[in-house]
Amino acid sequence: xxxxxxxxxxxxxxxxxxxxxxxxxxxxxxxxxxxxxxxxxxxxxxxxxxxxxxxxxxxxxxxxxxxxxxxxxxxxxxxxxxxxxxxxxxxxxxxxxxxxxxxxxxxxxxxxxxxxxxxxxxxxxxxxxxxxxxxxxxxxxxxxxxxxxxxxxxxxxxxxxxxxxxxxxxxxxxxxxxxxxxxxxxxxxxxxxxxxxxxxxxxxxxxxxxxxxxxxxxxxxxxxxxxxxxxxxxxxxxxxxxxxxxxxxxxxxxxxxxxxxxxxxxxxxxxxxxxxxxxxxxxxxxxxxxxxxxxxxxxxxxxxxxxxxxxxxxxxxxxxxxxxxxxxxxxxxxxxxxxxxxxxxxxxxxxxxxxxxxxxxxxxxxxxxxxxxxxxxxxxxxxxxxxxxxxxxxxxxxxxxxxxxxxxxxxxxxxxxxxxxxxxxxxxxxxxxxxxxxxxxxxxxxxxxxxxxxxxxxxxxxxxxxxxxxxxxxxxxxxxxxxxxxxxxxxxxxxxxxxxxxxxxxxxxxxxxxxxxxxxxxxxxxxxxxxxxxxxxxxxxxxxxxxxxxxxxxxxxxxxxxxxxxxxxxxxxxxxxxxxxxxxxxxxxxxxxxxxxxxxxxxxxxxxxxxxxxxxxxxxxxxxxxxxxxxxxxxxxxxxxxxxxxxxxxxxxxxxxxxxxxxxxxxxxxxxxxxxxxxxxxxxxxxxxxxxxxxxxxxxxxxxxxxxxxxxxxxxxxxxxxxxxxxxxxxxxxxxxxxxxxxxxxxxxxxxxxxxxxxxxxxxxxxxxxxxxxxxxxxxxxxxxxxxxxxxxxxxxxx
Amino acid sequence: xxxxxxxxxxxxxxxxxxxxxxxxxxxxxxxxxxxxxxxxxxxxxxxxxxxxxxxxxxxxxxxxxxxxxxx
Numbered sequence: 001x002x003x004x005x006x007x008x009x010x011x012x013x014x015x016x017x018x019x020x021x022x023x024x025x026x027x028x029x030x031x032x033x034x035x036x037x038x039x040x041x042x043x044x045x046x047x048x049x050x051x052x053x054x055x056x057x058x059x060x061x062x063x064x065x066x067x068x069x070x071x072x073x074x075x076x077x078x079x080x081x082x083x084x085x086x087x088x089x090x091x092x093x094x095x096x097x098x099x100x101x102x103x104x105x106x107x108x109x110x111x112x113x114x115x116x117x118x119x120x121x122x123x124x125x126x127x128x129x130x131x132x133x134x135x136x137x138x139x140x141x142x143x144x145x146x147x148x149x150x151x152x153x154x155x156x157x158x159x160x161x162x163x164x165x166x167x168x169x170x171x172x173x174x175x176x177x178x179x180x181x182x183x184x185x186x187x188x189x190x191x192x193x194x195x196x197x198x199x200x201x202x203x204x205x206x207x208x209x210x211x212x213x214x215x216x217x218x219x220x221x222x223x224x225x226x227x228x229x230x231x232x233x234x235x236x237x238x239x240x241x242x243x244x245x246x247x248x249x250x251x252x253x254x255x256x257x258x259x260x261x262x263x264x265x266x267x268x269x270x271x272x273x274x275x276x277x278x279x280x281x282x283x284x285x286x287x288x289x290x291x292x293x294x295x296x297x298x299x300x301x302x303x304x305x306x307x308x309x310x311x312x313x314x315x316x317x318x319x320x321x322x323x324x325x326x327x328x329x330x331x332x333x334x335x336x337x338x339x340x341x342x343x344x345x346x347x348x349x350x351x352x353x354x355x356x357x358x359x360x361x362x363x364x365x366x367x368x369x370x371x372x373x374x375x376x377x378x379x380x381x382x383x384x385x386x387x388x389x390x391x392x393x394x395x396x397x398x399x400x401x402x403x404x405x406x407x408x409x410x411x412x413x414x415x416x417x418x419x420x421x422x423x424x425x426x427x428x429x430x431x432x433x434x435x436x437x438x439x440x441x442x443x444x445x446x447x448x449x450x451x452x453x454x455x456x457x458x459x460x461x462x463x464x465x466x467x468x469x470x471x472x473x474x475x476x477x478x479x480x481x482x483x484x485x486x487x488x489x490x491x492x493x494x495x496x497x498x499x500x501x502x503x504x505x506x507x508x509x510x511x512x513x514x515x516x517x518x519x520x521x522x523x524x525x526x527x528x529x530x531x532x533x534x535x536x537x538x539x540x541x542x543x544x545x546x547x548x549x550x551x552x553x554x555x556x557x558x559x560x561x562x563x564x565x566x567x568x569x570x571x572x573x574x575x576x577x578x579x580x581x582x583x584x585x586x587x588x589x590x591x592x593x594x595x596x597x598x599x600x601x602x603x604x605x606x607x608x609x610x611x612x613x614x615x616x617x618x619x620x621x622x623x624x625x626x627x628x629x630x631x632x633x634x635x636x637x638x639x640x641x642x643x644x645x646x647x648x649x650x651x652x653x654x655x656x657x658x659x660x661x662x663x664x665x666x667x668x669x670x671x672x673x674x675x676x677x678x679x680x681x682x683x684x685x686x687x688x689x690x691x692x693x694x695x696x697x698x699x700x701x702x703x704x705x706x707x708x709x710x711x712x713x714x715x716x717x718x719x720x721x722x723x724x725x726x727x728x729x730x731x732x733x734x735x736x737x738x739x740x741x742x743x744x745x746x747x748x749x750x751x752x753x754x755x756x757x758x759x760x761x762x763x764x765x766x767x768x769x770x771x772x773x774x775x776x777x778x779x780x781x782x783x784x785x786x787x788x789x790x791x792x793x794x795x796x797x798x799x
Numbered sequence: 800x801x802x803x804x805x806x807x808x809x810x811x812x813x814x815x816x817x818x819x820x821x822x823x824x825x826x827x828x829x830x831x832x833x834x835x836x837x838x839x840x841x842x843x844x845x846x847x848x849x850x851x852x853x854x855x856x857x858x859x860x861x862x863x864x865x866x867x868x869x870x
Contacts, residue, residue: 063829067822094854097831239821243828247836269856270841277858279844482858486847489860519826588823588863590830593849593856 007054008047008160009078011105012089013098014060015594017117019043021089021147022057025157029606036060036478036517036592042073053161056083062097064104065209069516069524078108085164086112087156092122092129092144093595095258099250102138106170107203109196111163112140114170115156119144128259137253139171148600172199175245182206182230186223190216206230207239269595273479282483289476294505294562297463298540299555305459306544314452317412317420324416329372331410336372339403345396348386352394358385360394381552423448441643442631450627454541454619454685461506461537462612468506469607473599477502478591485589491570492577494518494586497527501534501569505562506611508532508720512727520587528727529737530572532716534565537615538684542711545688550704557705561712568713568744575781583786618683626682627689630675647671665767666710666746667703667753677710683717702760706753713745747774803848803859803867808840812869819866830857832867 010018014036023030026045039059047053058077059070066072077083088105090098095116105112114135116122122129135142141159145152174180187202193216204212205223213220227238234241266274276285312318319325346367352360359382366374379400386394403409412418423444430440471477477499485495496518504511511531518524535543539561547557576582633652635645647653648671656671656678663669663677676690699707715721715738725734754771757763806812814836817827831853832838842849846861859867 062826065825065829067826067829097853097855100829100831237821239825240817240828240833243825244833247831247833266841270851273842273849273856277842277844277849282844478858482847482849485860486845495860585862588819589847589858589860590823590826590863591858592830593858595856 005052005054006085006161006164007056007081007083008085008087008157008164009056009058009083010087010089011058011074011078011101012060012117013062013091013094013101014592016060016089016091016098017147018057018060018089021087021115021117021145021153022055024147024150024153026055029610030057036594038472039070041070041513042077047157047161050161053157055087055157061101063101064108065207068519078105078110083110085160086110087160088112088114089147090114090116092116092118093125095129095254096247096250099138099253100246103173103246103249106138106140106172107200109169109194109200111160111166111168112170113156113160113163114138114140114142115153116142116144117147119151120146120149130257130259134253134257137171137257140168169196173246173249175242175249176234178230178233179206179241179245182226185226189218189223203242207242267595269475269593272596273593276476276479277483283487286480286483289471293464293467293471294558297460297467298558301463303460305463306456309459310452310456311421312419313422314448314456315421315423317418317424319412319415320417320419324412324418328410328412328415331415332372333370335408335410336375336403337370339406340375340400341367341370342399345399348394348396352386352389355390355394357389357394358382360386422452437643438641441635442628446628446631447624450630450689451619451623453688453691454623455616457537457541457544457685458612458615458619460540461615462608464537465506465608465611466604468503469604469611470599471502472607473603475594475596478593481591482589482593488573489586489589491573492582492586493526493530493569493573494520494523495589496591497523497530500527500531504531504534504536506537507614508536508716509723510611511536512720512723515727518587522582522584523586525728525733525737526573526576526582528724529576529740530569532720532724532741533568533572533713535561535712536684536716536720538717539712541685541688542680542708545691546704546708550699550701557708561708564709564748565712568748571778571782572740572744575778578781578784578786615685619685622683623685623689626679626686630679630686630690663710665753666706666749667757668699668707668710670699673699673707677707677714680711681715681717683719684711687711702753702756706749706756709752710745710749713748714742716741747778751775800868800870802865803838803840803850803869804846804861804864806838806840806869808843811837811839813837814867814869816868817866818868819863823863823866827863827867831855838867838869 010022012018015038019030019039022028022043022045025047027048028043028045030039030043039057042059043057045055045057047055056077058074061071061074064075064078066075078086086105086108088102090102102112102114116129116131116134129144131142131144141163143152143156143159145156147153175183183199183202183206186205187198190198190201190205193201201212201216205216205218206227208220208223208227230241231238236244275281308318319328349360349364349367353364359378362378363375363382363386366378379396383397383400386392387397426448427440427444430443471480480502481495481499483495484498488495488497497515499517500511500514502511503514508531511534512528515524515527515531518527540558543558543561547553547555551557630652633655634647634650635641635643637645637650637654639645639649648657652675653671656675659678660669660671660674663674668674668677672690676687679686679690716724721734721738724737725731728734728737751771751774754763754767755775758768800815803812814832814834816834817824817832819827836852839851840848841851841856846864848859848864850857850859
């Protein structure tokens with residue numbers, strides 16, 4: 001047997017524990033969520049200790065008549081690839097509904113073992129399942145397991161291998177005598193069908209399944225008489241007859257096998273649902289949860305970690321465990337008070353403040369508080385203002401520079417265990433080995449600065465991923481879809497579109513893939529097109545860059561970025577729904593809501609780490625490479641290498657110069673912003689990488705915000721475009737999606753910049769008129785009537 | 800006979816008929832909404848329902864809940 005490979009498919013209802021079992025059996029690390037549709041692709045792994053047995057984890061299905069994309073994956077695999085055995089996972093807390101699929105799987109003529117999962121929960125609830133008896137009525141081995149605790153899972157897998165080797169198939173459900181007669185008559189008409197699939201084909205013919213009829217090259221008229229006879233007799237359509245017969249069979253099978261304590265009380269999950277899906281409380285609770293998630297991950301914990309990485313690890317350095325930080329601060333404050341906050345400086349700053357020079361008041365405040373850090377920050381932002389205005393009459397830079405270059409400036413090392421930052425260590429190292437200047441600059445300015453700008457945001461992302469993993473595994477995710485359905489339906493999207501968007505706040509690629517659970521193709525396409533409007537983890541650095549550089553770190557920038565993303569999704573939903581391509585109501589909302597449960601720490605950390613790791617990996621590969629390219633492009637020009645080369649004279653600058661006109665109407669028609677935007681297509685982190693390597697300069701607040709809006713809304717990175725292409729499965733639709741995203745981004749940025757310019761009194765008439773026309777155009781697209789077909793449908797469904 | 804949306808919260812009702820397009824009907828039946836089954840409405844918000852059926856909890860929106868006839 002050893003030379004033959006065996007394939008065992010894990011099949012079962014969504015959220016029944018297939019992936020947990022898969023991880024336990026194969027030693028893999030797939031994420032397990034608590035909402036139907038976590039697994040959208042089949043996953044393959046070897047059974048631990050049996051290299052000749054492959055285990056396939058299939059997306060969950062309720063029946064073999066697929067309704068959604070990921071269900072098609074499962075059905076096609078089972079029918080076309082014909083695995084050697086099926087390990088059917090059945091949720092023991094919900095036997096009837098789960099066994100419905102079992103009756104269909106049995107008809108495939110594939111050897112099968114039924115594993116009743118969550119055995120521990122059943123016992124805790126006081127219910128009893130007679131496994132032996134159930135095994136006899138189903139005609140296949142039944143094993144009680146707990147995938148989470150690992151109870152009896154090995155036995156179940158080995159049993160599945162055993163029946164697969166023996167070719168022992170399960171008993172098929174028996175239906176009403178009239179149905180059986182019809183099935184037999186249909187079976188006689190079948191030719192060229194494998195014997196073991198005969199039952200399945202007969203049932204499908206009875207249901208008038210189009211795809212099967214097509215596959216068999218048969219016409220409905222040939223079999224209609226047989227079917228209609230039963231339909232008249234039982235007063236129902238053939239599909240419903242089969243469904244009912246299956247449930248009848250299950251009820252008969254479960255008689256005497258399953259004893260339920262039968263409590264009429266509401267479960268804990270029901271009680272939670274009464275609060276979180278409550279008519280009045282649902283939305284406030286949802287917004288509170290979301291606010292908490294993003295506030296904690298972006299503003300507090302995440303920022304603290306990110307600052308440490310940026311200023312410590314990739315900056316000058318940091319104190320181990322903070323020891324010495326206070327002593328150093330005190331010494332610095334004293335030093336500044338003595339050497340920088342002189343009467344002359346104070347007088348200059350006071351005059352500047354009185355003259356209304358931008359930022360002078362901030363410097364003034366820092367001096368009066370004697371806070372050196374606040375002074376550094378304010379001086380860093382506005383020092384040049386003082387130099388430039390009034391021919392340098394208010395300038396304080398000479399005093400500051402002299403004081404900071406002096407020998408007796410307090411040194412970090414003297415006040416505690418100081419750990420120098422990576423750039424400092426590397427510079428010393430490169431100097432000590434006598435490295436060539438060009439290599440040193442490449443390493444420090446190109447690689448370390450470029451990657452550092454990106455890696456600094458990993459802590460923020462990790463915190464965000466931690467929260468998302470928690471939301472996914474506790475069971476709230478499915479409720480969010482339900483709660484948002486009411487709201488989203490008004491914008492032409494289904495509540496299920498919200499799950500991809502939420503996951504997309506972490507990374508767009510899994511977000512786009514999560515759209516597979518959406519049944520209706522139009523809804524799915526629309527969700528794929530709009531998911532990446534929401535800022536993903538990689539766009540956070542862009543938001544932070546603009547917020548710190550131009551808006552003095554205001555948290556409003558981040559908040560507005562999420563609102564901008566959401567607004568783009570909503571506006572697109574309404575606009576697209578009114579086009580012919582997307583006309584029609586979103587599919588009605590039906591979704592199983594899993595029981596709430598407390599997620600395991602391991603599962604959450606694993607998910608956080610895996611998603612975070614892919615960002616780190618990206619920094620080590622694609623971003624490393626493009627950082628080098630950007631650095632080289634900006635230091636080499638027609639005149640050769642020059643570390644001090646002006647950007648405009650480098651190859652990169654010439655490239656930026658050639659394309660910058662595109663962005664001129666949006667306010668950021670300068671070389672750097674143009675290069676950054678183009679590089680953003682490779683990876684959004686690169687936008688910051690470009691500025692990290694080529695310092696930030698010269699954008700007004702308005703142009704900066706317009707730059708931000710464009711980069712948030714335009715086509716996503718290559719990885720996400722690839723995901724769009726896979727999910728759309730059509731080049732035409734992919735181009736349409738990218739084109740739409742870029743066009744929307746352009747129009748929105750144009751409106752922001754042109755209208756904003758007029759409001760700040762610097763706009764031009766032509767631009768303002770065009771922007772106004774664009775606004776009118778959007779409003780018209782929003783309020784024009786829906787297409788006829790929809791109205792007709794509504795009339796019909798109402799009638 | 801009345802649509803499921805009019806069933807009172809907390810009451811157990813029996814399904815009489817499942818309507819809707821062939822696709823929607825099939826999906827509902829696959830999920831266990833078959834004539835004769837008992838359903839309990841757990842939560843209701845503007846016609847959108849969460850119901851208990853066959854030991855599972857299923858969320859339905861107004862449009863689809865209106866297609867299920869109960870008594």
